[in-house]
Amino acid sequence: MAQGWRRLRAGFLVPVAFVWALCMALALPAPAQDLGGLARLDGAVTLEAGWRSLSLSIPMTQAVPWRTRLMSDPPRAIVDFRTLDWTGFEPASVPLLGDATALRVGNAGGGWSRLVIELSRPMGFAQAGLATDQETGAAVLSIALSPLSDTSFAAQASALAATDGEPGPNVLRTATDRLALGQRPTRVVLDPGHGGVDPGAIHEGVTEASITLTFARELAEALRRTGRYEVVLTRDNDTFISLEGRITVAHSTQADVFLSLHADALEDGQAVGATLYTLAQSATDAAGAALAERHDRDDMLGGGVDLTGTDDAVASVLMDLARAETGPATDRLARALVGAIRGAELRMHRHPWQQAAFSVLKSPSVPSALLEIGFLSSDRDRERLRDPAWRTSMEQALVGGLDAWVEAEVAQQALRLR
Template identity: 70%
Template sequence: MLCSAPLRAQNADPQLGAVARLDGEITLESERRDLLVGIPLSQPVPWRTRLLADPPRAVVDFRTLDWGDLDPATIPLDGQATALRTGNAGSGWSRLVIELDQPMGFTRAGLTSDAETGAARLALRLSPIDEADFARQAAALAATDNGIPDSALRGGGGRAPLGMRPTLVVLDPGHGGVDPGAVHEGTQEANVTLTFARELAEALERTGRYEVVLTRDSDVFVSLEARITVAHAAQADVFLSLHADALADGEAVGATVYTLAEGAADAAATALAERHDRDDLMGGGVDLTGTDDTVAGVLMDMARVQTRPATDRLARALVGGIRDADLHMHRHPWQQAAFSVLKSPSVPSVLVELGFLSSDADRARLGDRRWRTQMERALIAALDTWVAGEVALQDLRLR
């Protein structure tokens, strides 16, 4: 089902994501002076640790974890643990509290996931520390509780990782409204991209593996900033901008995949930061009402997340997918350019020129439903390849 972008953006609330369950028994085990804690989960979820004083307690919070009918009193205690409690820590976090008979600090904490079953296990090691160290660690861990979900620190994304939920694709049909894009022999690029985006969205959702948000679903003008904002608000995994431009020389033929040129992302971040500082986002004719936090989030993401390799892998997968389907590709199928609409570095973003309206052959292909279906299948196959690769890398990182 397709809805308008703002609606879907709301539905993409991470708190509405899949809920993990406890997948076995919580284990406590003393090893010399250390305490080992094992927590089996049905799937990886973002998590964070805390220390609380008086009495000393070790706290583990999980994002969207359902404790089910667990009675923590039935869990066998060992070593320095004197009591165990579970509860709700608010804002979608579930809490496990381990009461300790002495000050201890986390000396190891890691989530591993099983690539085959998708199950996960959080392993913690607590070691005795003195009062002063305990106070320092407690303060340092509390300082990370800044209202922003600590998913940025661990677990990633504030929702189930890629591969454990539908991949969220933002499709961006280029142009629209007062901006028809390229116009050739009565064909408008804005219409071509919208038709293709709608068909691709339907095909993607039909697989059950993808959710799609469109930056526009009618012939309306959408600013470049608003297109990027939609991708961020929806927490897109992939941003695909679809175009079918005309080129002056009239010789350009075939599909082309564009990624943002090296260095351009930094320039975009700087420009956006400057605009934000000047507080003229409203004055620029861009309606970003109520999206100030999003813009702030965008800037934070830019500083924090390096998606360049993921974007390159995406471009490579798309070129491969289109080529494997024997569809017409440009003689330089992967190009880099400073397209503004790609300046969304925290979301892997590519621009696909499906073909060029200035080419008679391309224009005929774009108008042919059969050809479009082939191209849509090729893009879905390419996205499948990319997602599988990212999931494999993600599993490696979680280990």
């Protein structure tokens, strides 16, 4: 199922010259990695001409958010895609037929790529739909264009433009009357930690930001392929998102679960294995407190709003809400994920479930957890994080853990209805 969302960013920039100099100094090139979660073309793009019509088919390795647009002078039909890699595609390889006069692709900004079909006369979208193979996750976007009068073309162009940034049939909706958990796909927000001017931990040229993005893309693909999950990533490229902005994504998409992904480093180098954190006013140990403090400090460096500086009364209310509304569900989430990781016989920290005051977990309405997949400061963890087979095992364990959590939440709902 294709996904999409509206991303809101709150905060302010810190115009301090040395900050940017420091960030540039730390912006080391990341090594090439297998980004299996990125959608790519999965075959030939085909264009067919019928009587007074055009049909276009775009095969992809997986579904992505998409949107349609019409533009004039000259008339053009446009399809935008989120996180679709067009590498290797040559528009000249597609024969131009019927009213199609040119075909090209480019960057539409904001993480979107654009396919443009130039037309010899005004034509509009008679049909557009995305079909997904539930077994493989592959998807095909099919569109059909038919002639329009100048007036109808302008009307359809205006209607499509009015939906810019709004949920449509091909993106996630946030209706409050959606079905209960278990009767619809579970909506998961994956949060790859750090990004952009904040690379996170760095070791031997490997950045935490690149590791977590790779893992999040792969985990998103694994979840989507089950057909049981809708997945949103807080970032899908190397950009900075503030802590408040990450929480906003969870709220604006009405997420059922928020999972922040990290691969940190600790000075003593002793931490080894996956570690799950949930929200608490005080940390389980000094290492957890140091990690939470550093994450918040990195957010300030990037220009975001540091939620730990919130007025004490407001912070107290948020904490109370988190405990009362989502605390039990979050605890069940932690138990399910830790149980699944251990069940897969994957290495975990000697204290696998800990608590700390991570600001990114301070959403009062969404069960939230932070997973340190491993630690870049550990030689053994670095080797595992770079191993695609190990990542696949961890990703499958997390899918199983989320399945167990959903089952438990459905059972809790049934008990409340008795």
